[in-house]
Amino acid sequence: MKPSSKARGSGVLLPLPPSPPSMPVVGPLLWLLRARNRLEPAIRELHRRHGPVLALRFLSPRPSIFVSGRGATHRALVQLGPSFASRPPAIAPFRVLTSEQSTVSSAPHGPIWRSLRRNLAAGVLSPSRVQFFAPARRRTMALLVSDIGGRSEEGGGEVDVLGYMCFGQWLHGRRVGEIEAVQRQLFASYISFQVFAFFPAVTKLVFRRRWRKVLSIRRRQEELFLPLIRARRDRDSSMPKPNNNLPKSKEESERMLTDGEMVSLCTEFFTASVDTTVTALQWIMANLVIQPDVQAGGPEEHAVPEGGGAGRAPAHFLLSHAAAEEASLDGYSIPAATPVNFSVPDVSMDEVVWERPSEFRPERFMDGGEGAGVDLTGSREMRMMPFGAGRRICPGLGLAMLHLECFVATLVSEFEWRAVAGVGVDLAERPEFTVTMDRPLRARVVRRRRDAVSI
Numbered sequence: 001m002k003p004s005s006k007a008r009g010s011g012v013l014l015p016l017p018p019s020p021p022s023m024p025v026v027g028p029l030l031w032l033l034r035a036r037n038r039l040e041p042a043i044r045e046l047h048r049r050h051g052p053v054l055a056l057r058f059l060s061p062r063p064s065i066f067v068s069g070r071g072a073t074h075r076a077l078v079q080l081g082p083s084f085a086s087r088p089p090a091i092a093p094f095r096v097l098t099s100e101q102s103t104v105s106s107a108p109h110g111p112i113w114r115s116l117r118r119n120l121a122a123g124v125l126s127p128s129r130v131q132f133f134a135p136a137r138r139r140t141m142a143l144l145v146s147d148i149g150g151r152s153e154e155g156g157g158e159v160d161v162l163g164y165m166c167f168g169q170w171l172h173g174r175r176v177g178e179i180e181a182v183q184r185q186l187f188a189s190y191i192s193f194q195v196f197a198f199f200p201a202v203t204k205l206v207f208r209r210r211w212r213k214v215l216s217i218r219r220r221q222e223e224l225f226l227p228l229i230r231a232r233r234d235r236d237s238s239m240p241k242p243n244n245n246l247p248k249s250k251e252e253s254e255r256m257l258t259d260g261e262m263v264s265l266c267t268e269f270f271t272a273s274v275d276t277t278v279t280a281l282q283w284i285m286a287n288l289v290i291q292p293d294v295q296a297g298g299p300e301e302h303a304v305p306e307g308g309g310a311g312r313a314p315a316h317f318l319l320s321h322a323a324a325e326e327a328s329l330d331g332y333s334i335p336a337a338t339p340v341n342f343s344v345p346d347v348s349m350d351e352v353v354w355e356r357p358s359e360f361r362p363e364r365f366m367d368g369g370e371g372a373g374v375d376l377t378g379s380r381e382m383r384m385m386p387f388g389a390g391r392r393i394c395p396g397l398g399l400a401m402l403h404l405e406c407f408v409a410t411l412v413s414e415f416e417w418r419a420v421a422g423v424g425v426d427l428a429e430r431p432e433f434t435v436t437m438d439r440p441l442r443a444r445v446v447r448r449r450r451d452a453v454s455i
Contacts, residue, residue: 014328014331014332014333015331015332015333016055016063016332016333016335017050017053017054017055017063017065017332017334018050018051018053018054018055019050019054019055019056019057019063020046020049020050020054020056040316040343040345043056043066043068043343044068044343044346046066047066047068047069047346052067052068052069052071052072052330053065053066053067053068053072053329053330053332054066058197058198062088062335062337062338062339063335063338064320064338064339064341065334065338065339065340065341066341066343067329067340067341067342067343068342068343068346069346069347069350070347070350070352070353070381070382070383071382072329072330073342073343073346073347073378073382073385073389074378074381074382074389075329075330076321076329076340076342076390077321077342077378077382077385077388077389077390077392078378078379078382078389078390080327080329081390081391082109082391083323083324083325083327084321084322084323084327084329084334084340084390085109085321085324085390085391085392086108086109086110086321086322086323086324086337087101087106087107087108087109087319087320087321087322088320088321088322088337088338088339088340089101089337090106091193091194091196091197091200092196092200092204092211092214093193093196093211093214094106094193096214096215096218097186097214097217097218097221097264097267098264098268099258099260099261099263099264102116102257102261102264102265103116103261103264103265103268104116104117104120104265104268104395105268105272105319105392106268106319108322108324109324109391109392110324116265117395120395121395124269125395125396125398125399130398130399130402137403137406141406141407141410144407144410144411145410145414148411148414148415148445149414149415149447175224178224179224179225179270182217182220182221182224183267183270183271183274183275185213185217186217186267186271186433187271187275187432187433187434188432189210189213189214189217190432190433191431191432192210193210193214195207195210196210196211221263221267222259222260222263225262225263225266225267226259226263228266229259229262229263229266230259271433272394272396273396273399273400275314275433275434276314276315276400276434277400277403277404277407279314279434279435279436280305280313280314280386280400280404281404281407281408282436282437282440282441283314283437284304284305284404284408285408285411285417285441285443286425286427286437286441287360288304288408288412288417289417289418289419289425289441289443290360290419290425291360292416292417292418294362295412295416295417303362303363303364303365303366303369304362304408304412305401305404305405305408306362306365306371306374306376313344313345313348313384313385313386313435314386314434314435315344315434315435316343316344316345316431316435317341317342317343317344318341318342318344318385318388318392319388319392320339320340320341321339321340321341321342321392322336322337322338322339322340323335323336323337323338323340324336324337342385344385344386347378347382347383347384347385348383348384348385348386350383353370353383354370354371354383355370371383376397376401377389377393377397378390378393387400413448414447414448415445415446415447415448416445416446416448417443417444417445418443418444418445418446419443419444420442420443420444421444423442425441425443426438426439
């Protein structure tokens with residue numbers, strides 16, 4: 001690749017990251033469409049050839065930067081965190097679904113992002129609010145146990161507790177199912193929407209059914225969330241309220257959020273909280289079925305959530321980062337607004353710091369184990385990053401770990417989880433919004449000291 005301009009503040013002309021030879025015009029599009037299960041191995045092979053920082057071009061004026069390995073990832077996200085804390089411009093479907101990047105996860109680094117994240121941290125994710133919803137968690141756990149034990153058709157407790165946190169009331173079971181259905185449709189379509197990254201004016205015509213699906217999902221989100229938002233706005237509540245006023249500094253907007261932006265924020269909360277937590281829980285329970293000795297209630301049971309985040313993080317890549325201005329990394333120039341992608345498994349599966357990293361071994365996180373006291377934020381040392389790292393680390397880290405601990409402890413203490421005879425557990429992956437199990441977990445569930453049931 002040709003040398004870039006001078007890196008900001010260095011006065012030195014830096015090259016762009018190394019890149020493989022350019023592909024034919026249709027090559028990148030066909031490669032992406034066929035690469036659902038081959039993209040990661042292909043990129044890993046390119047890293048072996050070109051190093052931890054490389055650039056790929058996909059019919060775009062901007063390359064996509066890929067960063068691999070603990071060292072380069074820590075330098076970019078932590079040591080140079082402010083330089084890589086923004087987001088690249090979103091492709092057309094996600095501009096629609098995020099109200100032009102007006103959500104916590106999609107907003108570029110700046111005043112809007114700071115306002116949204118500060119309000120989230122001071123509101124529903126604050127320690128006092130998390131404690132306030134303890135009765136909701138206990139009720140959800142009781143419902144979950146009842147549903148599994150009684151073979152009820154009305155499951156979905158993980159949505160109930162988050163819905164209660166959003167709207168301050170228990171949602172009717174039918175409404176929960178409708179929200180779950182539209183979110184499931186979005187998750188399943190996530191990969192297919194990437195086609196609109198190429199020549200959107202053309203791909204909207206060629207893949208018009210897919211584009212209509214984007215608009216249909218958005219309309220359905222508004223139909224489901226707007227009545228709840230308006231009811232909450234109009235209802236006098238006796239619940240304690242966090243300070244939700246937007247900051248009034250000169251650099252930050254004082255305008256109120258639009259209804260569309262609130263729909264996007266509610267959708268984001270469900271997407272980021274429910275899908276990632278449920279995905280992680282499913283992988284954990286699958287491994288517990290394979291290793292029933294861990295269910296015996298020994299001390300390693302408390303390390304299960306950390307163990308689940310090591311080899312089976314819900315996503316293989318973090319959401320793309322970007323530099324707001326031209327930056328440098330490991331001697332290469334990173335152009336402004338260029339997508340910068342970080343591989344999660346390349347950090348958590350490093351054999352230099354983990355013995356047999358692909359194995360589910362919760363005991364490694366106990367006192368004396370190689371993972372004891374591991375820093376999930378990656379700020380001190382990058383050994384795993386299931387929640388990202390640096391300024392754009394997931395703000396719901398604490399809540400997610402709390403929910404995983406509650407779910408795992410409840411499910412294991414109330415039931416024994418066994419493989420279904422003749423079926424077993426298939427750990428093959430399916431890439432969607434998160435990396436789910438290709439064949440959803442089916443297990444033989446035995447209520448402790450009670451009769452057996454199957455789910």
